Amino acid sequence: MxxxxxxxxxxxxxxxxxxxxxxxxxxxxxxxxxxxxxxxxxxxxxxxxxxxxxxxxxxxxxxxxxxxxSVPEKHPITLIVALPRPKVLRRLIMDSVTLGVEKIILLHSFRVDKSYWQSPFLKQINDYVTLGLEQAGDTYVPQVECYQRFKPFVEDILPQLIQQKDWAYVAHPYVENTLPKEIVSKNGIIIIGPEGGFIPYEVDLLIKNGCQAIQFGNRILRTETAVSYLLGRLSV
CATH class of the missing domain: 2.40.240.20 (Hypothetical PUA domain-like; domain 1)
Known part of the structure; x- marks a missing residue:
């Protein structure tokens, strides 16, 4: 603290x-x-x-x-992540808030177990946000939103979010495009899938609605590791 x-x-x-x-x-x-x-x-x-x-x-x-x-500045990054296992959720929220994310969206996808949405951990998100803010010395609470339907979110809501940003990347290890070494604008969206990754249909739908699929190496990372790695790269 x-x-x-x-x-x-x-x-x-x-x-x-x-x-x-x-x-x-x-x-x-x-x-x-x-x-x-x-x-x-x-x-x-x-x-x-x-x-x-x-x-x-x-x-x-x-x-x-x-x-x-002075209060640390927020990074204008929207993190969209497939809802992880409940015990991972706590670390993911805390670390994302500590790194200064402006907005966090938790999303359902094919490989997300439906039981995760019934977890009591979801009701404690505000507590995890507070812990992340106290760690970083920050005071401004990021927005946290939850969407339990993948397709309506990607087709109806995501395009509106992308219009307000300079870029939108979906992390996917099986594409050729890599994360740029230098990202001039920090005003963007990063999307991380569940353990096992997004299925091809989901990746295609994300690309169709304005995202660029990128990979960042030949190692397959856990969700929380991928989030911390990418936010660390984007926050520099």
């Missing part, structure tokens, strides 16, 4: 109250904060501050802002 992320509603006159048990445990146990110490805090979808600890109680810590600190 590199900042403590708070809601604006947690402000009391000139101070903020930290009451979240996870955050309290981190501040007291790991940081061993004392009254007068400073903490890095962020207001969700708002500014970031260096703040002073005013009071410490068993169930709350009161802090006051001392000075503003």
């Amino acid at each position: 590199n900042i403590v992320l708070l809601e604006e509603s947690e402000k009391n006159k000139t101070c903020w109250m930290i009451r979240d048990q996870r955050q309290l445990a981190h501040i007291c146990t790991h940081l061993k904060a004392k009254v007068g110490d400073t903490l890095k805090i962020g207001i969700k979808n708002g500014p970031r501050y260096v703040a002073e600890v005013v009071t410490i109680a068993p169930k709350e810590i009161q802090i006051k802002a001392l000075k503003n600190v």
Whole structure:
């Protein structure tokens, strides 16, 4: 946790109250904060501050802002990824948010097990987003959307998204085109398939609706590895 992320509603006159048990445990146990110490805090979808600890109680810590600190810039990248296994979803969301993705779309596809959409992990996405923001020192929450029907999304929604971007790549290991070594514009869409990849019909439909299929080597990567690799390349 590199900042403590708070809601604006947690402000009391000139101070903020930290009451979240996870955050309290981190501040007291790991940081061993004392009254007068400073903490890095962020207001969700708002500014970031260096703040002073005013009071410490068993169930709350009161802090006051001392000075503003700049917030890391978002990358104008939309990540579209076939819904992964529930345990992978947590890492994928956290890492994507930490790397500064502006928007995340979770999508169904032929090789996505339908039971994944019933997972309780989906209901915890906001928690994973918060963890990713706290890791990066970011305050601005990315959009997260879910689509359980592949064809309607690709035909009706994706073309509108592509119109707002400079490029749209779908990662597919069985094509000749490779990811460009230098990408001038970061304003784009990257699409990652499920374990086992998109089936040919899905790749063809994505290409038909404005995507370019690219590969980035002869190694087959896991979904979360491919996401981190591509976002790392695009974020430089």
